[in-house]
Amino acid sequence: MLLKLREIVQWTRMSAFELFLHLLSILVFSVLVAAKVEGDLSASWPTIFAPLFICDGLNAYLSLIVFVRQYRDLKKASIRLACSLVVIALIFTFKILLCQKLAKGNLKCAEVLTPLFFLCNILLFRSCRVH
Amino acid sequence: MAAVQKAIFSSGILLITAILFALRVDNTVDWNWFLIFIPLWLFDAVMITYLIVNIIIHFRTAFCGNVDRNDMTKNRKYGLLVFCVLKITFQILLCLRLEDFYISLYYVLIPLWIILVAGLIDNFFVLKASGAYR
Numbered sequence: 001m002l003l004k005l006r007e008i009v010q011w012t013r014m015s016a017f018e019l020f021l022h023l024l025s026i027l028v029f030s031v032l033v034a035a036k037v038e039g040d041l042s043a044s045w046p047t048i049f050a051p052l053f054i055c056d057g058l059n060a061y062l063s064l065i066v067f068v069r070q071y072r073d074l075k076k077a078s079i080r081l082a083c084s085l086v087v088i089a090l091i092f093t094f095k096i097l098l099c100q101k102l103a104k105g106n107l108k109c110a111e112v113l114t115p116l117f118f119l120c121n122i123l124l125f126r127s128c129r130v131h
Numbered sequence: 132m133a134a135v136q137k138a139i140f141s142s143g144i145l146l147i148t149a150i151l152f153a154l155r156v157d158n159t160v161d162w163n164w165f166l167i168f169i170p171l172w173l174f175d176a177v178m179i180t181y182l183i184v185n186i187i188i189h190f191r192t193a194f195c196g197n198v199d200r201n202d203m204t205k206n207r208k209y210g211l212l213v214f215c216v217l218k219i220t221f222q223i224l225l226c227l228r229l230e231d232f233y234i235s236l237y238y239v240l241i242p243l244w245i246i247l248v249a250g251l252i253d254n255f256f257v258l259k260a261s262g263a264y265r
Binding site for chain 2: 003004005007010011016017019020023024026027030031033034037038108109110112113116117120121123124126127128129130131
């Protein structure tokens with residue numbers, strides 16, 4: 001990649017472990033999607049998306065744990081928690097909307113990608129603080 | 132390239148790709164999928180040029196401990212170059228699949244799976260070296 005892991009951690013404000021969870025969930029999800037699209041798996045779309053939702057749940061839980069452990073420095077801990085939760089909420093909303101679109105098809109792609117647009121803008125502003 | 136420039140470039144590319152993708156899927160435009168992926172091709176071109184220049188610099192300069200100023204060894208740069216090739220292969224296969232060429236999705240996703248597994252292994256070693264939670 002263009003960026004090193006240290007710079008990605010600084011840029012996305014996710015820890016290396018959170019990135020590890022995201023990679024793992026995307027790997028499992030892509031295998032399930034391939035099986036579903038090729039007709040080898042008859043599970044519903046929410047089931048296919050389960051690894052991604054579990055990953056978001058674990059990430060939110062980890063952020064809360066880090067908040068509790070940094071509680072003595074309340075200001076720093078609160079800022080970190082808010083940053084993490086905003087990103088997790090946007091990613092989770094995107095996944096929910098995508099799942100809804102694939103399951104029922106009643107949403108436009110622009111609507112589904114709206115949380116991602118917000119996330120890209122947040123990353124764009126955050127990238128100014130990477131050094 | 133400084134880290135801030137790389138980060139701004141990456142997020143800009145991501146944003147433009149997402150916008151073009153949304154336009155194409157909603158049938159607002161009916162461009163070829165290879166055109167929709169232009170920002171990603173641009174990103175790949177920049178990444179490959181950056182890596183090749185870095186590899187050439189590595190050959191021409193005697194770095195202490197074979198590690199350059201970005202803490203990267205020569206083998207890691209070769210690894211990143213392979214990563215780029217796999218990423219481009221995945222994008223080409225995905226474009227072909229979206230353009231109604233019948234390629235099994237398993238074959239399309241094989242380069243992505245290799246990238247993800249390599250990323251997971253790399254990340255695992257970083258986590259192992261730096262403690263239980265980082």
